[in-house]
Amino acid sequence: MAPTNSPVARNVSLGERLLFEKSAPGKRGMELPPLDVPSVDVAHALGAENARDGVDGFPEVSEIEVIRHFTRLSTWNYAIDLGMYPLGSCTMKYNPRVNEFVARLEGLATEHPLQPAELSQGCLRILRTLELFLLEVTGMDAITLQPCAGAQGEYAGIAMIRAYLASRGNPRKKVLVPDSAHGTNPATAVTAGYEVRNIRSDSTGRIDIGHLAECVDEDVAALMVTNPNTLGIFERDIAEAAELLHARGALLYMDGANMNALAGVARPGDFGVDVMHMNLHKTFSTPHGGGGPGAGPVAVEKRLEPFLPTPVLVEKPDGRLGWDRNRPKSIGRLRAFYGNFGVLVRALAYALAYGPGMVEATRDAVLNANYIRKKLEGVYDLPYEQPCMHEVVFSDARQKKHGVNTMDIAKRLIDYGFHPYTTAFPLIVPGALMIEPTESESREELDRFVEAMRSIAAEAAENPELVKSAPHSARIGRLDEVGAARKPVLRWKPQ
Numbered sequence: 001m002a003p004t005n006s007p008v009a010r011n012v013s014l015g016e017r018l019l020f021e022k023s024a025p026g027k028r029g030m031e032l033p034p035l036d037v038p039s040v041d042v043a044h045a046l047g048a049e050n051a052r053d054g055v056d057g058f059p060e061v062s063e064i065e066v067i068r069h070f071t072r073l074s075t076w077n078y079a080i081d082l083g084m085y086p087l088g089s090c091t092m093k094y095n096p097r098v099n100e101f102v103a104r105l106e107g108l109a110t111e112h113p114l115q116p117a118e119l120s121q122g123c124l125r126i127l128r129t130l131e132l133f134l135l136e137v138t139g140m141d142a143i144t145l146q147p148c149a150g151a152q153g154e155y156a157g158i159a160m161i162r163a164y165l166a167s168r169g170n171p172r173k174k175v176l177v178p179d180s181a182h183g184t185n186p187a188t189a190v191t192a193g194y195e196v197r198n199i200r201s202d203s204t205g206r207i208d209i210g211h212l213a214e215c216v217d218e219d220v221a222a223l224m225v226t227n228p229n230t231l232g233i234f235e236r237d238i239a240e241a242a243e244l245l246h247a248r249g250a251l252l253y254m255d256g257a258n259m260n261a262l263a264g265v266a267r268p269g270d271f272g273v274d275v276m277h278m279n280l281h282k283t284f285s286t287p288h289g290g291g292g293p294g295a296g297p298v299a300v301e302k303r304l305e306p307f308l309p310t311p312v313l314v315e316k317p318d319g320r321l322g323w324d325r326n327r328p329k330s331i332g333r334l335r336a337f338y339g340n341f342g343v344l345v346r347a348l349a350y351a352l353a354y355g356p357g358m359v360e361a362t363r364d365a366v367l368n369a370n371y372i373r374k375k376l377e378g379v380y381d382l383p384y385e386q387p388c389m390h391e392v393v394f395s396d397a398r399q400k401k402h403g404v405n406t407m408d409i410a411k412r413l414i415d416y417g418f419h420p421y422t423t424a425f426p427l428i429v430p431g432a433l434m435i436e437p438t439e440s441e442s443r444e445e446l447d448r449f450v451e452a453m454r455s456i457a458a459e460a461a462e463n464p465e466l467v468k469s470a471p472h473s474a475r476i477g478r479l480d481e482v483g484a485a486r487k488p489v490l491r492w493k494p495q
């Protein structure tokens with residue numbers, strides 16, 4: 001077989017080279033008509049030090065070459081539109097096409113964010129309707145749509161907690177984080193100026209409430225907890241945790257990235273949460289991956305409302321909407337404009353299309369994860385055996401005996417046509433296989449996935465090398481991940 005970077009390959013998509021390598025002097029994507037006005041001496045107009053004749057090494061290619069290049073590259077992607085994407089914690093659910101249709105509507109896609117509020121009442125009404133929907137789903141009192149990712153939402157939330165506590169005289173020193181937490185939680189706490197203290201999980205995978213009680217003191221600003229947690233297990237002592245914290249003047253922050261397990265069934269505002277973020281790009285179906293775009297709205301309990309980022313969307317007495325910028329206690333502005341509008345439009349389209357049917361989506365997400373749990377228990381080690389919520393976490397303990405680890409199994413899944421699940425997270429499960437099917441998958445697709453996972457388990461026992469050297473059908477095999485992290489090559493240079 002021709003090497004993957006050879007100009008001749010068996011499959012057009014496999015042999016694609018860089019645009020730079022396709023360049024030939026003088027090729028153009030377009031021709032401009034001859035100038036019919038006097039030409040300007042750019043070097044004279046801008047100053048010689050600001051003008052250049054060209055860009056060194058800039059690829060010269062024709063229009064069709066550019067189109068083919070990017071179209072071929074696009075076929076290298078694995079996507080939810082191609083198959084199941086069981087990446088735990090990431091909630092790679094199907095994004096109904098109606099969301100895309102709505103986001104592209106003229107009048108939405110073409111609005112300018114600096115247009116005055118009086119001329120943007122329709123867009124503001126979309127934002128307000130989404131706010132009200134999210135408040136209803138979470139049971140909270142006030143909300144900001146501004147943060148553009150879960151992590152930025154977390155930062156905004158903890159910054160609000162800090163500002164609130166500071167306004168009462170003492171911002172405090174510590175944030176408590178369970179050992180099963182997503183990495184962004186401790187990172188957020190540190191970025192917001194807090195020390196992190198870990199809370200142990202108990203044998204059921206939940207917060208050890210006794211350990212929590214020992215740790216809550218007057219130095220604790222908040223507990224950051226994901227519910228359901230990253231093991232896919234519901235923190236059923238959450239209301240008790242809230243009481244423990246509140247009794248000592250501390251607050252409860254909930255990472256709501258897993259709201260797809262709760263939406264329409266349980267409301268964090270009802271079990272004592274003070275601040276929470278959601279990931280619209282996970283729970284409310286916006287295409288994501290590769291870094292964005294996203295939206296991480298933060299909902300708060302009444303007493304934190306004055307600290308919301310500015311500007312705050314407000315309904316005037318005459319029913320019109322506008323921005324309130326005069327908020328002396330606010331933590332300030334997080335980013336330009338009011339949020340990732342296109343993502344917010346998609347989330348509202350999704351919510352309105354589902355309506356009360358969202359409860360069914362939530363239940364199906366939980367059912368699908370439990371289906372996989374039951375079908376694979378006995379094949380893969382299950383460190384926490386109780387029913388799960390929207391995701392299930394196995395470990396590679398059985399396959400390890402044959403020298404096969406979770407990464408090998410994940411890579412082998414590629415040969416079966418599935419995107420790998422999440423490996424090595426949560427940290428409290430060594431060799432974790434974290435699987436989140438979402439509600440999008442049919443029973444037939446889940447059965448195919450289960451079949452693939454069973455088949456890989458059999459291979460691991462009979463022919464471990466086959467699994468350890470996977471993938472065999474992908475464009476490229478195993479990447480040197482350590483090398484990529486330690487010695488990244490981020491720029492192409494001519495040979």
Ligand SMILES: *Cc1c(COP(=O)(O)O)cnc(C)c1O
Binds near residue numbers: 151182184230279
């Ligand atoms: C995805 C995720 C986050 C971070 O969200 P981003 O939008 O990627 O910044 C935080 N916590 C949990 C539990 C998550 O799954």
